[in-house]
Amino acid sequence: MRTVIAALSGIVLLSLCIIPGCRTAGVKYRMDAPVGFAVYTEDAASYRAISADGVRIRARRVENNPPGDAAMWGQAVEAHLKNRGYHRIAEQQVTARNGWSGSFTEYAYWYNAEEHRYAVTIFVTADHIYLVEAGGTAERYARKREGIIKSLGQFGVE
Amino acid sequence: MKRTIAIIALCIFCGFPALAADGTFTQEYFYGMFAAEREKAVARLRSFAAENNGYVKFYSSTKVVLRMPAERVQRIREVILDTGYIGDERIQRTDVGESLLDLRTRLKTKESLLASLYKIFEDAQVQQTLEVEKELGKVVMEIENIKGRIAYLEDRISLAEVTVSINIQPGSKKGAVSGRTRWEWIKSLGIERLMSSGGWR
Numbered sequence: 327m328r329t330v331i332a333a334l335s336g337i338v339l340l341s342l343c344i345i346p347g348c349r350t351a352g353v354k355y356r357m358d359a360p361v362g363f364a365v366y367t368e369d370a371a372s373y374r375a376i377s378a379d380g381v382r383i384r385a386r387r388v389e390n391n392p393p394g395d396a397a398m399w400g401q402a403v404e405a406h407l408k409n410r411g412y413h414r415i416a417e418q419q420v421t422a423r424n425g426w427s428g429s430f431t432e433y434a435y436w437y438n439a440e441e442h443r444y445a446v447t448i449f450v451t452a453d454h455i456y457l458v459e460a461g462g463t464a465e466r467y468a469r470k471r472e473g474i475i476k477s478l479g480q481f482g483v484e
Numbered sequence: 485m486k487r488t489i490a491i492i493a494l495c496i497f498c499g500f501p502a503l504a505a506d507g508t509f510t511q512e513y514f515y516g517m518f519a520a521e522r523e524k525a526v527a528r529l530r531s532f533a534a535e536n537n538g539y540v541k542f543y544s545s546t547k548v549v550l551r552m553p554a555e556r557v558q559r560i561r562e563v564i565l566d567t568g569y570i571g572d573e574r575i576q577r578t579d580v581g582e583s584l585l586d587l588r589t590r591l592k593t594k595e596s597l598l599a600s601l602y603k604i605f606e607d608a609q610v611q612q613t614l615e616v617e618k619e620l621g622k623v624v625m626e627i628e629n630i631k632g633r634i635a636y637l638e639d640r641i642s643l644a645e646v647t648v649s650i651n652i653q654p655g656s657k658k659g660a661v662s663g664r665t666r667w668e669w670i671k672s673l674g675i676e677r678l679m680s681s682g683g684w685r
Contacts (some may be wrong), residue, residue, distance in 0.1 A: 335531040382678050382679065386488070400669070401523045403670060406671075406673065407673065408668045410652065411544075426561060435546075435674075436546050436547050436649055437513065437649060437676060437679070438571060438572045438651070438679075439516050439574070439647050439648075440545075440649075442675045443677070444674065444675040444678065445660055448668045455669075457669075457673070459673065460678075461675045461679065462679075
C-alpha cells in the first residue's frame with residue numbers, strides 16, 4: 327500500500343513539475359509596453375503588443391541549438407533578411423533589465439506597396455535565443471521608435 | 485415639334501459615346517501580391533507591359549511600377565494571378581477634368597494676349613519695344629508652362645500607373661531563399677509574418 331501511495335505521490339509531483347513546463351518551460355516575459363501599446367495578456371508562449379495604428383511588438387524565444395553566440399546568430403539573421411531584400415538601416419547595442427546585452431537591428435523593407443520598418447533584437451543565453459521583433463509602416467514606426475527602444479531596456483524573463 | 489425631338493435624340497445618341505470616351509480620370513492601381521518565385525512574377529509583369537504598349541517605370545526584385553494604357557490596365561489582375569495571388573488591392577481614380585478645362589481656358593486667353601502683344605510689337609515705337617519684348621517673353625513662358633501641365637495631365641489620363649509590391653508566398657518552398665536557411669525559426673522572422681494576422685501568433 328505504501329509503495330502504491332509513494333508511486334502515486336511521485337506521479338503527482340512529476341506532473342506538477344511537467345505541466346508548468348509545457349507553457350514553453352514556464353517562461354514569463356517582462357517588458358513595459360511603450361506608451362500607446364496594448365498588451366495581449368493571455369499569451370503564454372510569447373509576448374505581444376500592438377498600437378492603435380498597427381505597429382506591432384512580439385517577443386519569443388527559441389532554442390540555442392546548435393549553440394551559438396550573439397554575433398553568430400546576429401549574422402545568421404542578417405544574412406537571411408538581406409537575402410529577402412531587407413536593407414539594414416540602423417544597429418545598436420541594448421541592455422535588458424537583467425543585464426543581458428542584445429543587438430537591435432532595424433531594416434527597411436517594401437511590403438504591400440508601402441515602406442515598412444522591421445526591427446529585431448537578439449539576446450542570447452546558453453540555452454535560448456530571445457527574439458524581440460517590432461515593425462510597422464515607416465511613418466507609424468518612426469513615431470513609436472523611441473518608446474520601443476526604451477522598452478527593450480525593460481525586457482526580461484522570469 | 486417632332487423634328488426638334490428627333491434632333492435632340494440624335495444629339496444625345498451621338499454625344500453620349502463621345503462623352504464616355506473623353507476620359508478625364510487618372511488611374512492608379514496598387515497591388516500587394518504573394519508569389520512563390522519573385523523573379524517569375526517580375527518577368528511576367530514586365531512582359532505584360534511590353535505586350536500592351538505600356539512601359540516599365542521601375543522594377544526591382546520586390547517592386548514593379550508600370551505605366552499602362554488606360555483601356556488595357558484592367559487585365560493586370562489576371563497577370564498577377566498567373567504567378568501568385570493578391571494580398572492587397574487599392575484603386576484610386578482622380579477626376580482632373582476641371583483642372584484641364586481651367587488650363588485650356590487659360591491657354592486660350594494667354595494665346596490671344598500673345599497675338600495682341602505681337603500686334604503692338606509691330607506698331608511699337610523704339611522706346612516701347614523693350615517693354616513689349618519683356619512682356620512677350622513672360623507670356624510665352626506662361627504659355628509653355630500651361631502646355632506642359634496640360635501634357636502631363638493628358639499623359640496621366642492616357643496611361644494608368646500600376647504599382648505591384650511582390651512578397652514571398654508564406655511557406656513557399658520554391659523560393660531560392662528558403663533553401664539557404666538552415667534554421668526553421670529564422671524563416672519566421674520578417675515584417676510579412678509580423679504584420680499578417682496569422683503569422684504573428
